[in-house]
Amino acid sequence: MTSYIDQLEALSKKQLMVMLARRHHERTQPIAVVGMGCRLPGGLDDPHALWTALREGRVLATEDAGIPVDSLGRPRWNVAAPDLAPLADRLCQGAYLADVDLFDAEYFGIPEQEARHMDPQQRLLLEVAAQALADANLSRERLRGRDVGVFAVGGPVEYPYAWLRGGVPETGLSAHMSTGSSPSAFSGRIALSLGLNGPAITVDTASSSMLTALHLAVRALRARECDVALVGTCNVLLSPFSSGILDRAGMLSPTGRSRPFTARADGHVRGEGCGVVVLERYADAVAAGDLPYALVRGSAVHAQGDRPGLSVASARGQKAVVERALRDADVDPADVQYVEAQANGSRLGGQIEAESLAEAYRRDSPDAPPLHIGSCKANIGYLETASGAPGLMKTVLALAHAEIPPQPGEDEADPEIPWGRTALRLAAKPLPWPAVGRRRAGVSGFGFSGTNAHVILESVPERPAAHPEHGRGDGPAEGPGPWLLLVSAHNPAALAGTAARLHRRLRDTAEWTPAAVCRTLAEGRDHRAVRYASVVHDRAGLLAALARAADGEAAAPARGPCGLAAAAARYLAGEAPDLAALWPPDAPRPPLLRLPGPYLTGRRHWPDHHAWD
Missing domain, CATH: 3.40.47.10 (Thiolase/Chalcone synthase)
Incomplete structure (x- = not known):
């Protein structure tokens, strides 16, 4: 305690005020x-x-x-x-x-x-x-x-x-x-x-x-x-x-x-x-x-x-x-x-x-x-x-x-x-x-x-282009496609269920872009062993790709620019998403969205002696 007091005595009034202000902010920050x-x-x-x-x-x-x-x-x-x-x-x-x-x-x-x-x-x-x-x-x-x-x-x-x-x-x-x-x-x-x-x-x-x-x-x-x-x-x-x-x-x-x-x-x-x-x-x-x-x-x-x-x-x-x-x-x-x-x-x-x-x-x-x-x-x-x-x-x-x-x-x-x-x-x-x-x-x-x-x-301080269930980008309007859609799960049934859930949400709402969906799924999700990838060019193409994944179709070889096609192939082979290939450092990133999470395939776990007879 003595050494701490000595440190405080060595500070100027302005330094003390700044230190106290910082500590007050830490204690009360939102x-x-x-x-x-x-x-x-x-x-x-x-x-x-x-x-x-x-x-x-x-x-x-x-x-x-x-x-x-x-x-x-x-x-x-x-x-x-x-x-x-x-x-x-x-x-x-x-x-x-x-x-x-x-x-x-x-x-x-x-x-x-x-x-x-x-x-x-x-x-x-x-x-x-x-x-x-x-x-x-x-x-x-x-x-x-x-x-x-x-x-x-x-x-x-x-x-x-x-x-x-x-x-x-x-x-x-x-x-x-x-x-x-x-x-x-x-x-x-x-x-x-x-x-x-x-x-x-x-x-x-x-x-x-x-x-x-x-x-x-x-x-x-x-x-x-x-x-x-x-x-x-x-x-x-x-x-x-x-x-x-x-x-x-x-x-x-x-x-x-x-x-x-x-x-x-x-x-x-x-x-x-x-x-x-x-x-x-x-x-x-x-x-x-x-x-x-x-x-x-x-x-x-x-x-x-x-x-x-x-x-x-x-x-x-x-x-x-x-x-x-x-x-x-x-x-x-x-x-x-x-x-x-x-x-x-x-x-x-x-x-x-x-x-x-x-x-x-x-x-x-x-x-x-x-x-x-x-x-x-x-x-x-x-x-x-x-x-x-x-x-x-x-x-x-x-x-x-x-x-x-x-x-x-x-x-x-x-x-x-x-x-x-x-x-x-x-x-x-x-x-x-x-x-x-x-x-x-x-x-x-x-x-x-x-x-x-x-x-x-x-409430959160207002910022432009806000919607409670959607995100904001890091920069100006997104450029043209194509984009790489990545979906994964821990088993085939979960992959189909995840894709179907995403398809329903996106089909029923308008506040999204293909770029934002693709970035969210690439950066905001864990990437599991069972995978699907598709190069998409527009909203209709993205919904169609999700519908195919929901129907259990295997991912076909991606068609599109060489960089995206190669990134899709590496992803399907089990590698982590190549974010640098998806979003070049000098390109503005689209917003992250609030999208449905993983579909879980529950099995019955209930021994007979836990049944209340």
Whole structure:
């Protein structure tokens, strides 16, 4: 300490000011959300699908969902069993994922015996993390030499419950059951399987876990403990008795729907899902040409210990965590226009949260600027430990699209919430963002044990030719073709599926050029053993090439300029893409785009003793 003080005394006033300014910038610099992936109820398997559903105000029919089934069409639980029959009606209500027994172990190089005993939450996190990295165009080559942190969250590990219930013969025990069922493996599994070097931390603060993990990741990035961070969460409902326990506690909706902020709110409906976001320091993202969706400006985590009981909501605690996040972001409460609330469907909980938000954001007067609030739990149910992911992603997408999606149930708003004497509002339809210039929003996550988290988000500074789902180039307009289209996968079925997915997305949208697609696939994807290459000259040629790859046609010898044809031949022979041949150093590079990630060919990994009979 003495030598450090001596160093400071040797500095001039100007030098001290510069040093302090740099340190302040490091502690407060914006963190960019550069990629997202999800697997959510209702078949919402990427950010594009999630935004479309939210903007349309879609609501899942959770009240009559029925018992979820696996890839063989078999029900997850045998509700004819004497001890499960009383729970049958409750178990038919939910926001469930389909085919959670499937997993592409081959893609991640995981032996089949090990995959069979991995908790399905580990499997989902792996697959969605790969999707999120592809959305960010962060291939292993682009991550080489960078420290990548993993901050993972998982719901209760219920996968072993079935074989504990029914018993498993001695020959059925496996050493993989230990790592497969350990919460600590959630983060370690992602780091190992994706080859990521950096901090790997598993977090559990219940429903606030995703935002708590984000809070830790942001601090790690600012402290330069890592250069990129993956933050992800998952929740899968495998034990039928956990629903019975929550029902006995009076938490679940008798009608099977989550209706936050409405007069009909009567509890929540349970849901499953997985979401992963990719973070970078904003300055690094700009330097690399990456395209952020939005920025994290501040965050806070807080527990109000002086409350009557463990699961009792504290208005003071909710207000405190919002105020701390605003201070961390150095944002005036009046400059925030939207908050994605924790509200899960509890009527009393919604009333407490609405009043807390009105106070913390200084909207406790009708003359204050409007503050729109909402909760996507009304759309897709309450994903419990994973609930922070869709709420965060919804808000990030809303900032990127400069639009607040409608809130289901707005027409039956709870009359006990003081809408008239506050500036709180619910959006009845898609609403242009109610601010000129910089857009700001908050996201709340409250854990049932009392750990609350809040995050302040901000729109990305405007730059020319922006679109939330597309990129920007390094220079002026692209020159004429031809270009080299490269597609690869780990097996032939995955190659066909990847090409088909790309074909559908490009066929249905206009904001792309062949050059941008070809650059994205060359630089933003890992290059696997099964490959396809084609020289394309225009949009129609590119779509036709993808259609041929989707149909399983082998790549024919490339026809075109000698340089591109030779680069295609080397690529098909197993060499890395020759980027110098594709994009000469003196030529402006087209933008990277947000394109669908790898198609995963799941196989069933579910031993019979894990079936709940």
